[in-house]
Amino acid sequence: MTTETMAKSAAANSSDPNRKAPANRKKKRPGTYVSRVAIILAGLIFFFPFIWMVATSLKPTSEVFSTGSSFLASRVEWSNYVTAWTAIPFAQVVANSFLVSIAGAALTTLVSLLSAYAFARLQFKHRDKLFLVFLGTLVLPQEVLVIPLYIMMNKLDLVNSLPALIVPFAFGAFGAFLIRQFLLSLPVEFEEAARIDGAGSVRILWSVILPLVRAPLAVVAVFSFIDYWSSFLWPLIVINDVSRATIPLGLSMFSGERGTDWGPLMAAATTAVIPSLLIVILLQRQLVKGVSMGGFGGR
Amino acid sequence: MTALPTLAVKNAKKPARVTGHGKLAAVYLAPGMLGFLIFIVVPLVASLVISLFDWPLFGAPKFVGLDNYVRMLSGDPVFWTVLGNTLFFAVCYTVLNLVLALALSTWLHSLGGWGPFFRVLFFIPVVTPMVANALVWRLMLTDDGVVNSFLANFGIHGPSWLSDSQLAMGSLIVMSVWQGIGYNIIVLGAGLNGISPNLLEAARIDGAGALQRFFRVVLPMLSPSLFFCTVMTIIGSFKVFTQPYLLTLGGPGESTNTIVLYLYRNGFSFDKLGYASALAWALFVIVMLITALQFSQQKRLVNYDN
Numbered sequence: 001m002t003t004e005t006m007a008k009s010a011a012a013n014s015s016d017p018n019r020k021a022p023a024n025r026k027k028k029r030p031g032t033y034v035s036r037v038a039i040i041l042a043g044l045i046f047f048f049p050f051i052w053m054v055a056t057s058l059k060p061t062s063e064v065f066s067t068g069s070s071f072l073a074s075r076v077e078w079s080n081y082v083t084a085w086t087a088i089p090f091a092q093v094v095a096n097s098f099l100v101s102i103a104g105a106a107l108t109t110l111v112s113l114l115s116a117y118a119f120a121r122l123q124f125k126h127r128d129k130l131f132l133v134f135l136g137t138l139v140l141p142q143e144v145l146v147i148p149l150y151i152m153m154n155k156l157d158l159v160n161s162l163p164a165l166i167v168p169f170a171f172g173a174f175g176a177f178l179i180r181q182f183l184l185s186l187p188v189e190f191e192e193a194a195r196i197d198g199a200g201s202v203r204i205l206w207s208v209i210l211p212l213v214r215a216p217l218a219v220v221a222v223f224s225f226i227d228y229w230s231s232f233l234w235p236l237i238v239i240n241d242v243s244r245a246t247i248p249l250g251l252s253m254f255s256g257e258r259g260t261d262w263g264p265l266m267a268a269a270t271t272a273v274i275p276s277l278l279i280v281i282l283l284q285r286q287l288v289k290g291v292s293m294g295g296f297g298g299r
Numbered sequence: 300m301t302a303l304p305t306l307a308v309k310n311a312k313k314p315a316r317v318t319g320h321g322k323l324a325a326v327y328l329a330p331g332m333l334g335f336l337i338f339i340v341v342p343l344v345a346s347l348v349i350s351l352f353d354w355p356l357f358g359a360p361k362f363v364g365l366d367n368y369v370r371m372l373s374g375d376p377v378f379w380t381v382l383g384n385t386l387f388f389a390v391c392y393t394v395l396n397l398v399l400a401l402a403l404s405t406w407l408h409s410l411g412g413w414g415p416f417f418r419v420l421f422f423i424p425v426v427t428p429m430v431a432n433a434l435v436w437r438l439m440l441t442d443d444g445v446v447n448s449f450l451a452n453f454g455i456h457g458p459s460w461l462s463d464s465q466l467a468m469g470s471l472i473v474m475s476v477w478q479g480i481g482y483n484i485i486v487l488g489a490g491l492n493g494i495s496p497n498l499l500e501a502a503r504i505d506g507a508g509a510l511q512r513f514f515r516v517v518l519p520m521l522s523p524s525l526f527f528c529t530v531m532t533i534i535g536s537f538k539v540f541t542q543p544y545l546l547t548l549g550g551p552g553e554s555t556n557t558i559v560l561y562l563y564r565n566g567f568s569f570d571k572l573g574y575a576s577a578l579a580w581a582l583f584v585i586v587m588l589i590t591a592l593q594f595s596q597q598k599r600l601v602n603y604d605n
Binding site: 036043115119130139145147168170247255262277291 | 328334338341407409410413417418426429434436439441449485486530540566579580583590
């Protein structure tokens with residue numbers, strides 16, 4: 001599987017016109033350099049809000065606006081981070097976010113794997129029709145469901161609980177679709193061989209399928225982690241106690257309750273952004289692959 | 300290649316396997332399909348039922364038939380404002396996002412080894428929490444924020460980006476394009492990588508100029524990716540909520556109020572869960588109609604033969 005990933009990225013590189021062909025390299029004109037300077041500029045402008053977020057998080061509150069467009073204030077105010085973490089039970093909020101996101105990602109991935117395996121490899125009545133209906137939910141806006149889901153959580157006495165944040169959104173079709181696509185591209189001979197050798201179906205799933213689908217599994221896990229991590233509307237609806245909030249909700253409460261204390265708020269926002277940033281840096285290739293695999297869903 | 304032998308094996312053993320797999324499939328599908336039923340199908344149906352009631356959160360629901368829909372369509376001017384705002388947002392956001400993403404991904408593709416790095420850079424706002432992103436934009440766009448301080452260097456007196464009803468929606472659109480464009484850049488980038496350089500070389504040899512190669516070769520080859528991006532971007536644009544909620548609170552007046560924000564307010568500020576459900580169904584029907592329309596035009600717009 002790793003070799004396949006490598007082969008794929010090698011193929012992607014070799015189809016990259018500027019890299020491959022000596023014929024193209026000859027043609028490197030001044031335009032190339034202009035283009036490179038321009039993209040650096042564009043990238044900087046694009047990234048500016050994050051730079052500003054960090055810059056503001058280090059300014060004393062009194063100087064947030066008086067410094068105009070300067071990155072630096074009279075001193076570096078680290079205490080904003082202390083304020084952010086103590087003004088609301090921010091450590092608790094961060095812990096909630098990790099708990100909800102990890103549990104949500106694990107549940108989504110497990111459920112997706114099981115469904116994907118059934119839809120890709122097992123024969124049963126109405127399989128393709130069922131899958132099509134299931135797939136239809138890819139274009140169903142989740143916002144349509146929040147009212148009945150809230151009433152449901154209210155009846156189950158789960159309002160203000162972390163399970164209410166995790167469970168309702170673990171059953172989308174994206175994960176199952178992605179893993180199924182991948183499974184369909186693998187030969188069935190592996191499983192046939194294992195079956196002939198006497199392996200049961202659980203054994204086959206665990207020792208044959210699981211190692212083969214690690215890559216799409218990781219993609220599903222990472223994407224659902226990010227979804228849970230960033231989700232706002234549903235936590236806003238179902239949680240009204242800061243101690244159960246996740247980071248996005250915590251941030252919005254922060255700006256409401258205290259007027260807007262921009263220094264600490266930006267310190268908290270920076271904290272919220274760091275895990276996503278780490279994920280992007282560490283897993284960029286998987287992420288790009290995941291997005292582009294999703295991108296071929298229409299084919 | 301693998302599809303053919305699979306098919307043959309399946310057909311050969313069909314009767315025995317159908318029964319065997321039925322039970323197994325039930326076990327594997329149980330969690331996924333139960334969840335799908337409980338958390339997607341039931342709420343979808345329930346939302347239609349709730350929309351026929353006057354449904355306060357505490358207190359007894361009262362059946363009112365189609366009253367919520369009648370009120371929505373003929374007795375509530377805010378609904379039409381909100382619908383208009385959302386449509387305006389959807390059109391501007393989708394067009395800007397796709398045109399810019401197409402331009403940027405083509406540009407990045409021509410940059411060789413630098414392309415993937417910047418592609419990932421542009422992707423960062425997609426995965427960082429939108430609440431954090433929106434709050435920074437609110438900070439930057441306040442009257443004495445960094446954008447206006449920057450403009451002041453050139454002697455320009457910057458406007459109130461978020462509290463001027465002429466500008467507020469525009470600000471939301473720009474922020475949203477910044478937030479979402481990275482996704483399309485990656486999808487289109489992957490599409491561009493999939494175009495054979497030989498094809499472009501052949502076009503070049505046949506005497507096609509850069510523009511001609513773009514419109515006659517690149518664009519048709521890219522149309523499946525573009526189609527996917529268009530469908531997903533439009534669906535996403537109708538769900539806009541966090542940006543108006545945090546940047547403008549829907550104002551000034553109702554100028555940046557959107558369907559989902561209005562739905563949220565009806566449900567959880569005005570205690571009208573029935574009316575909110577009717578709004579949810581309006582959203583659902585609009586999104587489904589647009590998506591269905593797009594898919595019905597798919598054959599005409601998208602070039603699938605390679």
